[in-house]
Amino acid sequence: MTTAIIARFQLDYGGFALDVDLNLPATGISVLFGHSGSGKTTLLRCMAGLQTPQHGFLQVNAKIWQDSAQALFLPTYQRPLGYVFQEANLFPHLNVRQNLQFGLKRIAKTATPVDLDLAHICELLGIQALMQRMPDRLSGGERQRVAIARALALKPEILLMDEPLASLDFKRKQEILPYLSQLQQELQIPIIYVTHAQQEVAQLADYLVLMAEGKVQAAGTLAETLSRLDVPLAQDREAATVWQARVLQHDHHYHLTRVSFAGGSLDLPLLNAAIGSPLRIQIYARDVSIALQAPVATSILNVLPATITNIAEAQPGQTIVRLEVGGQAILSHITRKSAVELDLKPGLPVYVQIKGTSILN
Numbered sequence: 001m002t003t004a005i006i007a008r009f010q011l012d013y014g015g016f017a018l019d020v021d022l023n024l025p026a027t028g029i030s031v032l033f034g035h036s037g038s039g040k041t042t043l044l045r046c047m048a049g050l051q052t053p054q055h056g057f058l059q060v061n062a063k064i065w066q067d068s069a070q071a072l073f074l075p076t077y078q079r080p081l082g083y084v085f086q087e088a089n090l091f092p093h094l095n096v097r098q099n100l101q102f103g104l105k106r107i108a109k110t111a112t113p114v115d116l117d118l119a120h121i122c123e124l125l126g127i128q129a130l131m132q133r134m135p136d137r138l139s140g141g142e143r144q145r146v147a148i149a150r151a152l153a154l155k156p157e158i159l160l161m162d163e164p165l166a167s168l169d170f171k172r173k174q175e176i177l178p179y180l181s182q183l184q185q186e187l188q189i190p191i192i193y194v195t196h197a198q199q200e201v202a203q204l205a206d207y208l209v210l211m212a213e214g215k216v217q218a219a220g221t222l223a224e225t226l227s228r229l230d231v232p233l234a235q236d237r238e239a240a241t242v243w244q245a246r247v248l249q250h251d252h253h254y255h256l257t258r259v260s261f262a263g264g265s266l267d268l269p270l271l272n273a274a275i276g277s278p279l280r281i282q283i284y285a286r287d288v289s290i291a292l293q294a295p296v297a298t299s300i301l302n303v304l305p306a307t308i309t310n311i312a313e314a315q316p317g318q319t320i321v322r323l324e325v326g327g328q329a330i331l332s333h334i335t336r337k338s339a340v341e342l343d344l345k346p347g348l349p350v351y352v353q354i355k356g357t358s359i360l361n
């Protein structure tokens, strides 16, 4: 991982304390995930210079924005960042184009090497046709896409997003998520994205930071962090791993699509996606079962050789098993009785049977 951001903050509100020491990658979406009140927004506000912690150090790329040890603190307006809030906060008396142009003058003063072409940004966010519209004539999802474009128009070196989808209903969220995935693939700047929605984590995160009570509980690539048995996510009923895959071939006769991932290939229900296109595949731990031998007669299409790496107790009577399939981690929730009867142990070679998958993009 090429580190772009080093963030160390200690802040005490009296009743709540933030204490973090984080290195975040140079590209992709780093998601800050945690329960309400875990300190995600406070951390984001510290990065933006909207909060003044007792101790703070923030380095973005090679530049130090803040270092309390040397009394250095760049005010927010001198930090080349974009900030997207839960509500779009567009200027109601300006149309979309004027909203996007607002504040552009600032760029001349704080020009950065990052060259984001505004027209390209509008195209990525699908808002080219909305330029003349007033904000009250936009849907919630459109307003939020304009707010994201407005933040990017300032050519930031990082984009901070605080629950940008939280005020949207399910349908609007689904409408905007593909745009965010597209941005993540095209933009060369790091995005720090706050959410408490597990689905957004699975769909967007490249890097995942779990926060609890003002501290970082775990941080790492999405695959690493989702499959850690020592953090609550793996114990959750909704525990899942996410694999990056590519479309290999379509089988129109059986209505199946074969995709490849780092550890092999999977057959999925027929997808409407071009050969070679990238996909995220979510596999719930409850949909993965374990067999000691390769099953000879099974209706399950996806059976893969795997090795057990860790085992932990989950709910009463439940065991969670972490396995690797060609280096890719996968979780399986099974009954404790099965774990004992099969005598499962770390290092044991087994087979995983994947009963179902969801495609996230």
Ligand SMILES: Nc1ncnc2c1ncn2[C@@H]1O[C@H](COP(=O)(O)OP(=O)(O)OP(=O)(O)O)[C@@H](O)[C@H]1O
Pocket (backbone or CB within 6 Å): 013, 016, 034, 035, 036, 037, 038, 039, 040, 041, 042, 043, 196
């Ligand atoms: N200005 C403030 N003064 C005192 N306490 C504050 C202040 N701002 C936030 N807090 C407290 O700090 C804690 C962390 O709040 P924060 O908004 O960072 O959490 P969060 O994880 O972003 O939560 P949510 O998901 O609900 O937005 C909360 O207990 C909150 O009440």
